[in-house]
Amino acid sequence: MQPGDGLLDAEDAQLERRVFATALVLLVTCAWPFVGDIPSRYLALTRALVEERGCAIDSFHADTPDKARRGGHYYLAAAPGPAFAAVPAYGVAWLLGGSVILGLVLATLWVGVLPGALAFRGFYRLSGIAARAPPPTPWRLGCVLALGATCVTPLATVLYASALSVACTVWAAVHACAYRRAVCDPAEGASDPRRHMAWAGFLLAALVTCEYSAAPIALVGAGVLTAWALRASRPADLAAFAAGVAGPALILAAYHTACFGAPWRTGYGFHANPGFAELLAKGVKGYQLPSLHTLYETSLGSARGLLPFAPPVLVGVLVAPRAWKREPRLVLLGLGLGGGYWLLNAMRVSDWYAGFSWGPRYQAHAVACWLLPLLALREPPRWAWRALCGCVALGGAVTALGLGIRWRSTLDASLLEVATFGFQCKLSTLALTGDPYYYPAELPSHTGAALLLGLLAAGLVLAAWGGIWRAGKRGWLTLAGCWLALAVLALIPWSRSMGRGQALRRDLLDREFLSFAVHYPGYANDVRAAEVSLALKRPHDAEWFARRALEADAQGELARLWLAVATDDRAALERLARGAQDAQVRARVSGALGR
Numbered sequence: 304m305q306p307g308d309g310l311l312d313a314e315d316a317q318l319e320r321r322v323f324a325t326a327l328v329l330l331v332t333c334a335w336p337f338v339g340d341i342p343s344r345y346l347a348l349t350r351a352l353v354e355e356r357g358c359a360i361d362s363f364h365a366d367t368p369d370k371a372r373r374g375g376h377y378y379l380a381a382a383p384g385p386a387f388a389a390v391p392a393y394g395v396a397w398l399l400g401g402s403v404i405l406g407l408v409l410a411t412l413w414v415g416v417l418p419g420a421l422a423f424r425g426f427y428r429l430s431g432i433a434a435r436a437p438p439p440t441p442w443r444l445g446c447v448l449a450l451g452a453t454c455v456t457p458l459a460t461v462l463y464a465s466a467l468s469v470a471c472t473v474w475a476a477v478h479a480c481a482y483r484r485a486v487c488d489p490a491e492g493a494s495d496p497r498r499h500m501a502w503a504g505f506l507l508a509a510l511v512t513c514e515y516s517a518a519p520i521a522l523v524g525a526g527v528l529t530a531w532a533l534r535a536s537r538p539a540d541l542a543a544f545a546a547g548v549a550g551p552a553l554i555l556a557a558y559h560t561a562c563f564g565a566p567w568r569t570g571y572g573f574h575a576n577p578g579f580a581e582l583l584a585k586g587v588k589g590y591q592l593p594s595l596h597t598l599y600e601t602s603l604g605s606a607r608g609l610l611p612f613a614p615p616v617l618v619g620v621l622v623a624p625r626a627w628k629r630e631p632r633l634v635l636l637g638l639g640l641g642g643g644y645w646l647l648n649a650m651r652v653s654d655w656y657a658g659f660s661w662g663p664r665y666q667a668h669a670v671a672c673w674l675l676p677l678l679a680l681r682e683p684p685r686w687a688w689r690a691l692c693g694c695v696a697l698g699g700a701v702t703a704l705g706l707g708i709r710w711r712s713t714l715d716a717s718l719l720e721v722a723t724f725g726f727q728c729k730l731s732t733l734a735l736t737g738d739p740y741y742y743p744a745e746l747p748s749h750t751g752a753a754l755l756l757g758l759l760a761a762g763l764v765l766a767a768w769g770g771i772w773r774a775g776k777r778g779w780l781t782l783a784g785c786w787l788a789l790a791v792l793a794l795i796p797w798s799r800s801m802g803r804g805q806a807l808r809r810d811l812l813d814r815e816f817l818s819f820a821v822h823y824p825g826y827a828n829d830v831r832a833a834e835v836s837l838a839l840k841r842p843h844d845a846e847w848f849a850r851r852a853l854e855a856d857a858q859g860e861l862a863r864l865w866l867a868v869a870t871d872d873r874a875a876l877e878r879l880a881r882g883a884q885d886a887q888v889r890a891r892v893s894g895a896l897g898r
Contacts, residue, residue, distance in 0.1 A: 614697045751797070
């Protein structure tokens with residue numbers, strides 16, 4: 304084995320393969336090839352490349368709102384990397400008869416699941432070479448679990464760019480650290496520095512093709528590698544790095560030129576959605592100074608907060624002072640990139656919510672950076688172990704929600720769904736209905752069968768893990784106990800919901816909207832939330848939403864109506880009855896007054 308590559312011995316290599324197999328089993332079982340705005344935009348370009356041998360998505364543009372228009376043709380507005388990567392998978396489906404659903408499934412497995420499993424494998428390897436002296440093996444495995452107990456895992460089950468971005472980031476760091484070790488201590492092994500530089504360059508450039516917003520990571524990585532090469536008096540290694548960058552960079556430049564007229568132009572400059580184009584015109588290309596609201600929501604909010612959806616990040620911050628004594632540059636790089644992406648997310652004008660996703664999708668490729676300080680601890684103290692175990696347990700529970708249910712708009716809405724209907728297996732719903740389309744206002748129509756298939760899938764995952772890690776008799780009993788506990792937790796709420804499913808669904812959707820409106824203020828949302836609160840007999844909530852709506856529009860008649868109803872202000876209702884301009888408001892006032 305080559306120490307420069309992070310494979311210290313045969314046992315370490317075997318553990319790395321087990322980490323990969325463990326992640327792959329989980330992600331394959333929980334893969335979710337749904338048709339939504341984000342998967343559809345990548346699939347549109349992939350279909351154009353495979354079926355029509357071109358980049359224009361004219362034949363498929365109706366499937367996605369995230370598109371650009373130039374010269375009478377439609378193109379993908381987002382970074383094209385995931386669509387390019389999905390071409391081989393969709394090509395197989397096309398050769399087998401052209402089933403779009405099969406192509407979607409294969410593309411999800413190829414672009415989401417496989418890179419996700421590779422990201423966990425890469426993080427285990429990185430844990431062995433990031434610091435001068437690697438941490439003990441149990442701590443390294445704990446670090447991999449920490450990455451798994453974040454929003455990265457659910458996001459790796461869908462056709463998003465997140466898994467590819469995380470994989471590129473982690474493996475670029477692996478090759479960068481391997482290069483540094485090979486240059487600083489060539490006697491350690493026969494690792495080729497130029498090969499690592501070429502791979503690092505390729506992966507950093509590929510990262511930008513997947514997510515334009517990941518360019519700062521690529522620039523920082525390029526700067527660090529350049530500094531190392533010049534300090535070691537190895538300028539020739541920079542040629543290998545440039546050769547690695549050239550491939551993805553030239554492909555991206557050619558794509559931009561063919562679609563938008565110049566290598567530096569992207570689809571966002573030609574966006575076909577007027578609302579999105581207006582959004583980009585605000586501030587500086589859609590960015591502005593962050594507000595206290597967005598800073599809170601992107602860090603602690605239960606809709607897109609980093610800490611609720613990635614609790615192990617907190618351990619990375621807590622151990623940073625101790626890790627700084629051993630590897631100050633590693634800590635600075637990790638927390639600097641992580642904190643930088645948190646601020647970038649908070650600086651978005653209104654797109655900080657990232658549309659439909661699980662947790663802070665815009666921060667996913669920086670989650671691994673927050674955990675880098677963990678890799679510098681040669682002898683983790685007892686308090687660090689306790690903090691890691693607690694945060695992994697908490698993060699694992701949140702991650703289980705993202706893997707088992709259809710994603711709700713907020714974390715508390717997800718917990719409400721589980722308490723009402725139990726866990727739903729997304730893949731089993733697809734198998735039962737043959738319908739890959741996602742309807743955010745509905746729950747699976749085959750609740751009972753999906754539940755049972757989900758429990759079976761969970762049992763198979765636990766059994767596969769037992770085989771991968773060679774569990775003995777006690778280990779198998781533990782796995783069986785876990786499966787039984789999951790079955791009981793899932794069956795109790797489902798049995799309670801029998802016979803009153805429609806009423807519970809309506810109640811769940813109303814409560815989910817209230818949860819969403821708390822995090823996403825606006826006159827329309829607040830007025831609707833006030834009305835829903837009154838229907839749920841929550842006048843105090845209705846008053847709060849109505850007052851917030853009036854802050855946005857002091858003359859809003861609906862907001863004044865719901866505030867008067869919530870506070871039982873008959874005089875205000877009488878004034879509205881006489882002076883309201885909206886006929887609908889006057890009718891509702893009459894109803895409230897009993898006329």
